[in-house]
Amino acid sequence: MAENPAYPVGLRLTGRRVVVLGAGQVAQRRLPALIAAGADIHLVSPAATPSVEAMADAGELTWTRRPYEPGDLADAWYALIATSDTGANAAASAEAEAHRVWCVRSDDADAATAWTPATGHSEGVTVAVLTTNAKGRDPRHTAAIRDAVVEGLRDGTLVAPHHRTRTPGVALVGGGPGDPDLITVRGRRLLAEADVVIADRLGPRDLLAELPPHVEVIDAAKIPYGRFMAQEAINNALIEHARQGKAVVRLKGGDPYVYGRGMEEVQALAEAGIACTVVPGISSSISVPGAAGIPVTHRGVAHDFTVVSGHIAPDDERSLVDWAALAKLRGTLVILMGVDKIGAIARTLMAGGKSADTPVAVVQEGTTAAQRRVDATLATVAETVLAENVKPPAVIVIGEVVTVCPDSSPRASE
CATH class of the missing domain: 3.40.50.720 (NAD(P)-binding Rossmann-like Domain)
Incomplete structure (x- = not known):
């Protein structure tokens, strides 16, 4: 028996x-x-x-x-x-x-x-897998089943819909630098549970293709603004859909708080009394240089790195960046959103004392299949960007780390 x-x-x-x-x-x-x-x-x-x-x-x-x-x-x-x-x-x-x-x-x-049992956990759920009888016990097989279920719950490939009434809310998700595999596990799971996704142009596009057909995807760049500023219109769209009781994901490229206006959206939701979950993302300021073979710090070469927005020119009165101070730093300078201003930025840095021979790398579409890297110096980067027809999004890295390669040994000085 x-x-x-x-x-x-x-x-x-x-x-x-x-x-x-x-x-x-x-x-x-x-x-x-x-x-x-x-x-x-x-x-x-x-x-x-x-x-x-x-x-x-x-x-x-x-x-x-x-x-x-x-x-x-x-x-x-x-x-x-x-x-x-x-x-x-x-x-x-x-x-x-x-x-x-x-x-x-x-x-x-x-x-x-x-x-x-072999157990695992995912967002308040414990998965426990038992073999049905002692004679057929295979701990490795049981653990493999456990791992497959937990991984599916975490990355959203195994979706268990919620049947209880959900509290209206928004998840502000950093999608990472572009490669869909570089979104966090939690971010991918929230995407899989979403009713509405409001996505930035720079958000990982391939992730949107994985969403079920019933999910409404809204391109933030195409929201009709009417009399509102662009950001205000996005805020209003988040609030409107959340108040309808929907699970809303605001998908951003990189990290929501690194030049992503994430806090503006969190503040607007807080004023409207809507709960917001923030899911950090991998910032392109570190990941894109890394994907292109550039360490933003390296022993004996750079002990610090500074991330700067380049969307406002150095001579613009709206600029909050102390470019003269940056020119004196010995570490790595990473510039986001600076492709069209790189000429003015380079001139300002050289005028502040940074050597014209300082290595520069521009990485376009980092971590994606279209990634390419263009190298120059501070003196030549403006003309190189034009000659190579570099387009946004691109990350600009300025400093000696640009010349570090995998077979380089650390320098003796610390």
Whole structure:
């Protein structure tokens, strides 16, 4: 007759006595989850791994430094038996059975009254996978199923719709520099759950193609502005859709707070009484140079880097940048939105004392299939950008790090 399958259940162990026998690698892997569950953990073992000992030192559990003794499982709700002594394990298992304590045995699953599932977590959901019977137990297969489900929930490829009424809200998501694989796991999941996506031109376009047909995608560049400024119109669109009870994602390129006007949108939503979740993104100021083989810092070459917006010319009275001070810095200068102003920027930096021979790299469409890199110097970058027909979006890197290549050794000076 076929063996009956295990009955899955979630134990609520907050404040309840849990006894762990043994403090080796098995206990080291299992203890964090018991600690997170709020269990009152009593560890019995003559020795422990450094990690388990650190848990005891931190007060996360009570450690009795001796082997198992009869009576150790008294008043326990749950027991984990993981010693290297088979006889002690059998005796403890018998005690657990006598006291009706759910007991997991690391050395003999068939003799246990409970099994530990392969677990994972995603946004308040615990995924637990159990093999149906002891004879067919394959921990690697169980873990693989767990990993596949959790990964699907995290990246949005496995979508479980919410059926409860949702609180209107907006998620401000940084989409990263362009490659759809460089959005955060949380950002991708929120996109998969969205009813409406309001996207910037520089947001990762390939991500929009993955959205289900029912999702309304609004190009922020095409919102009818009427009497409003562009940003105000976007703010109003976010508020309007959120008030309709929809899950709204505002998808931006890079990071929402790095020249993305993210805070303006958060402030507008706050004034309207609408909750907003901000999901940081990978900024193009670091990722695009990295994708082009340029480290913004490098030992012995640059100990600092400065990110500057170049959308306003240095001689414009609206500029908030101290270009003269930047010209004196020895570190890396990263300029965003500066393609059409690079001539004026280069001249201003040279006038401030930066060498005309300073290396410059311009990386267009960084991290995408259309990425290309153009190298120049501060003296030649303006004409090079024109000659090579470089178009936005592009990241400009100024400094000695431009010449660092993978086989370069760190310089002796620090």
